Amino acid sequence: MNAYLTLAVAIVAEVIATSALKASEGFSKLGPTAIVAVGYGVAFYFLSLTLKSMPVGVAYAVWSGAGIVLISAVGWFAFGQKLDLWAVIGMGLIVTGVLVVNVLSTSGGH
Incomplete structure (x- = not known):
């Protein structure tokens, strides 16, 4: 399975778990x-799959960056939190x- 796909699943599962x-x-x-x-279990399982083919620093940068933005959006829409x-x-x-790391850096393992 593609590393970016497994990472996307991990991020979505983490956002669902954090919202819950x-x-x-x-x-x-x-x-x-x-x-x-369940959400954190799925998230960490798919993150572990991602780490088979992507450096941990890059994976974590994408995971945390996307997670921050997505959970902030959930907080805004679902919980009425202001930004x-x-x-x-x-x-x-x-x-x-995150874009610089993924588009310009050669560290991403792509």
Whole structure:
């Protein structure tokens, strides 16, 4: 399986798990707590597959950068959390950094 595909699955699973973590209210709600456990299990399994063919630093940069942006979007849409201009600028810089690593760097193993 393609490393970027397994990484995308890992990122989506992590975002779902983190969103459920907020909804679990300190693990006091069974449904969201189960989603957290399964989601993180799926996320780490697919991240481990990614690391077979992609350097850990590059994979983690993409994982964390995309995760920050996506979970911030979920927080905004699903939980009504606000993002100020500096937060948006910071996330833009994170996305720019991930793009630089993946498009310009030869470290990505592609």
